[in-house]
Amino acid sequence: MKKKHVILVIILCITMLESFSQQTKTVTTVFELFNLSPAGCDVSNYEAESEMSIENFSNQKKKKEEKGEDLNVIMEKYTSLFKRSNTISEQFEKKPEPIVTFKNGTHSFKKDNKYGLITANGNILMPAQFNTIIQSGETGFVAYKNQLCNYYSNDGNKILNRDYFYIKPTIKQSLIVQTEKGFGLLTKKGKVLIEPGYYQIEEVDKKDQFYYWILKSKHSGFYLSENTKDTIHLNIPPKELNFIDSEYWYRYGNLINIKTKKRVICNRYNIDVLSAKHQLSSIKDSKTKLKYLMKHNGDLVTNQPFVKIQRFRENNLAIAAIKKDNKAVYGVINHKGKWIINPQYYRLQFLNDTMLNATNINDQSGIITVKNKNITAFEYSNIRKINEHYALAIKEENKLVHSDIIDLQNGKKIKENLPYYSISQTTKCDTETFIASVNRQESVLNSKFKTISPASYTRVYYGKNNTFEGTNFLENNKRESQIFNCDGTLQTIKINNKKYDTFYSYEEITPNLHHVLLSTSNGYFINAKAQVIKNNTHWQHIEYSNSKDLFITMGYGGKYGIINSMGETIIPPIFKFISAFDPKTKLAKYNFDKKQKGYITVDGTLLFGTKYEDTELLNYDLFKVKNNDHFGVLNKNGHEIIPVKYSKIWLNGGIIYAQLGKALKQFDLMGTPIN
Template sequence: MQKQLLLLFTNILLFSSVSFAGKVERAFKALEIYNYFKAKELFEKKVNRHDAAAAYGLSIIYSTNNNPFYALDSAKKYIQLSEQFFPNVSDRKLQKYKEYGFDSTAILLLKDSIHHKKFKEVLKKNSIKGYNHFISNYSDAKQLEVVVSLRNELAFEQTKEIGTPEAYFMFMERYPNASQLSEARANYELSLYESITHSQSIESYSTFLEQYPESPFANKAQDEIYKRTTAKGQVKDYVEFVKNYPSNRNVNIAWRNIYKLYTREYTAEKIAEFRLDYPNYPFMDELMVDFELAAKKFYPIKRDNKYGFIDKEGSEMLPFEFDWADFFSEGIAIVEKDDFVGAINKQGTVIIPFEYSEIERFNNGIAVVSKQGKFGLINKLNQLILPLEYDEIGIFNDGLALISKNNYFGYIGKNGVIEIPLIYQSAGAFQNGYAYAEMNGKKGIINLKGEAVIDFIADWIEPFNVDGLARARVGSKYGVFANNGSMIVDFQFENISEFSNGYALVADSTNKYSFINEKGKLISTMSFDFIPEALSFSKFSKEGFAKVITKGKIGIIDTTGEKVVPAIFDAIGAYLPKGLTAVKKKGKWGYMNPETRLVISYDYEFAGEFINGKAIVRNDMGFGIINEDGKQLLPFEYNSIKWIDKLGYLVEKGMEKNLLSMDFVPILPKYYQSIEVIDENLIKCATLNSVEVYNRIKGQIVWK
């Protein structure tokens, strides 16, 4: 644009037929031949007389960069003077000046050119000082808004680099109309919060709240105090928090957590104890409801493909809105909704959100949970005691639970602390203070400290039983260890059964067997014929008797190895030394007395144990019940009969079932397709189209 103006001006000088008289004329002629010194001198003498053309000429000199006087700020000064003086130019002079291209349009064009050049200059320098200078001295430039925006943007970037609350505060003070003001204010609040709480100590958060209680980060500071004060998750921690920070917004949460942790067993007694210990608990109404519900048993039941809960009276306690529901344990029931599992209390309040794939029942306030195939531990506050990063978490035995990760096994305590590191290739749950573990392909036994009680030498080993004995195998031979590390039976047997009431079957390479006691001593010679099935049925009872095989026949011996019943039977039921025992010959069952005399003939295809003088038997017509005289008490017309302790008999006829009392009186009003005894109070009965609940105490259907 400047070149155009200069060219225009030169043409005017060359082709104009009119000439200036005096200094302005000579100044423009000097300018024509680039005599900037002469032109400047002449223009300056005229400009002092408020000559608009002289001011215009000076502006051209100062805005042209091929002379030593190039200075855009001076060019701006003189174009403004030209603009200022222009209204005072007479029509006669204006007419003369127009011959040289000087008029109001020329002034505007030159001014825009100066603005454009200055804009490019400050843009190249990109400094706050430069932008501010433009804003202050070129306020009429059309680039002003852009420059203000660039200045604010640069100032904000520099402020962010400093990042202090003082820097942000200064930015807001200096640039109140900046588009970054909201972000600056937010950053100011954040940097103020971080500068005071950089130590992340409880004291620093308290100081922040004292100084800036209205800060948008006040809630965060309160949350941090709560988080750090209660980090250990103990009742005493929450109590201290409530005591020391009564105005904190998390106080009610803390109170509820105190209650959940204190009453984790969820018994009426524990709830009453809590009420006495914490009379200031703010949710006493809820507590009283819990107190009433604690003693009431809830039963999960299904209706229209949804689960809800009823009590023993059949009253609906919680609505039918779950895809699956478990029994309540420690005041909490695991329930499922939309393929996710959570937990509720007896008031129906969600205690654990629906975010897990699995939740096991709570045990002493702790539950195993899984999400996306990984397992962890939570408490009743849904706090992760153990992160969700394990492939397996077993049940707690002896205070420890088996865990695995990346094919290695170890053990954790109930506080989520790893007590025995994950160094084993395989391992088992603790039993009686011991567990088997594997290292380098060999198995041994460790104690609760992770110390090897039995070295890692076995190809197979089991945990110590209640008597402190463990079977082991090296190669194909079995032996027995004691929990003091000694070996009571060397690796010499082909098979050893589990110990049962102090005795275990041992078999040698000749397929003969006998029994050893807890000291590893044989009670008799290896005279019995071994078959694999003997490992499961040839065991000593509590009364001290065991079935044995001789030449394919079954007999009974005592703990001294003496024969009590000769080996003359194909099979023998549970041996009753003072009652009748079921025995089998030639495919049929009968009963013998303690003297081994047959008292009930071989008439049955099945013969059960006598209980309360009655036995379930089966002939070719079906199942029935007889007494010890062999007299039929219940007709042989049932598909099956099962004894249910303290209740009677579950009988099935055709495709339908009923319950009979011990006197064979029907308990239920009709036959059902399935019957499930829930507990001593309720029985769940189902037909093809309905489910009913029978109350045993009331003797009637209470829900359907």
């Protein structure tokens, strides 16, 4: 009997020890913590929608609309005003640079709308023969003759033994090419790396990593390594991926291990990357809402649950918070999860890598070091960062503000008992300047924190060319503005022999052209000849058009027009939109009304008139046009190379895809059917 009792006691002891061991076993991974599989799980399929073209026009059915005023008739009034003398235009237009330029001086030239290659000494290496020419670093260029292209060296020699519909050099000295069979990959010497046959190939260069994104079809892709030997079957477009390092990628709150080709965490746990350098992330418990610090492979850095963890700084530290007495208290942890500053503050903010703004349980703020040494007393209501060198420490008593400026290098007060509630550094002027606010008024300070603005204003805005605009907002939607420079000198304008320094609005379009709107609502352009041209429009924005001496205007209410450098109206603000002229195409996109959209030429004519409802640049001097929800393609001469009858059209490389119902056709850049 005694032996049986002894055996029973031993069994009970062993059982209790095993139970105790299990209870005290340290959880070391998030897989154990959340009862997840450490093997990870496959990345969900994703249908990649990738087209090398502009967005397709909407095909939604619209109510029949009455056609507005004929834009052709309107433009006849203004086209002649686009003619400007070369002398005036040259003052504004930048001389166009050659599309292709090499260090030895060899460059492209244009003649009769064709491109060739010429040396610095003027010797023609290649006569003008190409429709399009594209720079490719110092080693060569791509050039198109009609619908086909080839790759040429910088001395004009053709490199490839056949032409292609599309060629794109990569940063890794390879060539993405396209034949009638699809996309492939070559070396710059023409050796085939990938046989043509894919829907599309793009180069991906992120965080010192290089891959080819290869689409087998519009909705199915994978990644191929730089050496074309390693494949990652991950059907997610590059724009949706954050390459953290050579082992992990990140997408939509989850980590992807590119070596195992799996998501690190299955189920719906939200992950935030906190440090790429240390491979640290936080994972959020969906039930408790608490966060845990983990390595990217799922190992727990610490078992401590956090309410919040901020991203790690370059000093390898992060602000973190835990829950105490149902409140969040903040401290600082290092990349190993150890508390450098114990959680004891109700608010904590880095001012720079060595100093923090801390708020204690009594809601008093002070500045501490990362070693939790007090730099200031905890006697402030708030502390605001000015820049990396200074902070503004604020005391509020009986609605009065008394603030000190603290030098963050040594913790000393360099200014005391100031009235400012905030000070922020500006990006204007050659020396440090600041915008300070007090009693809902703003002023500008110099590097010594002395006031330089002529007055205080409701708001201070940035002006052009190292100026500020001080604005006071008055009753009944009225306002007054003054313009002053970095010394505080007011800008004055002389109108009809009277000087003004206060305006409703002021716009410096160029150093020689200004528009002012006075408080009386009278507006004027003042040009280089000191001429005053009356114009009462309240302009919201005016920018150079990239053509001649013309400027695109936008008035409040969103209407666009064009003026010249003398302030004369070329087109009144009657358009819904006008873009600047594209330097390459010499065209400006316009939207007049819902039925009249297209392009304006630099000569003030409408490209293709108003024959089409909408026009979009496709590429290579080709345009996609729309009428009655049908699409076609025109060349720059207005000839329909693909009839306007298709439901959808897009450009993929150098091949145009046209869809009609379920039928899909392919055309080259001349409009010739391929299949």
